Amino acid sequence: MQGILPIIPPRSNRKTPEHPDYRRYRDRNRVERMFGKLKQQRRIATRYDKTSLSFESFLNLAAARLWLKSFVNAA
Numbered sequence: 001m002q003g004i005l006p007i008i009p010p011r012s013n014r015k016t017p018e019h020p021d022y023r024r025y026r027d028r029n030r031v032e033r034m035f036g037k038l039k040q041q042r043r044i045a046t047r048y049d050k051t052s053l054s055f056e057s058f059l060n061l062a063a064a065r066l067w068l069k070s071f072v073n074a075a
Contacts, residue, residue, distance in 0.1 A: 038062055 007024050010017050039045045041062055049055040 034063075034066070037066055 007020055007028055009020050009022075009025065038059065043049070043058060044055075044062060047055060049058060
């Protein structure tokens with residue numbers, strides 16, 4: 001290992017197990033799930049927008065829409 005910290009936990013059959021940072025693993029998982037949810041919207045996944053400003057603006061709107069859903073369903 002060349003100074004790189006492991007994030008993903010190793011397999012159980014590894015002879016010298018590395019101990020990952022589980023907080024970073026949790027944060028990485030959240031980011032990956034967020035991108036997965038955003039890519040479910042066809043406009044983001046295929047990048048129909050011609051300009052980067054238009055694409056980033058729609059990306060912000062889609063993220064805000066997902067964020068607001070968590071408040072509406074919270075009881």
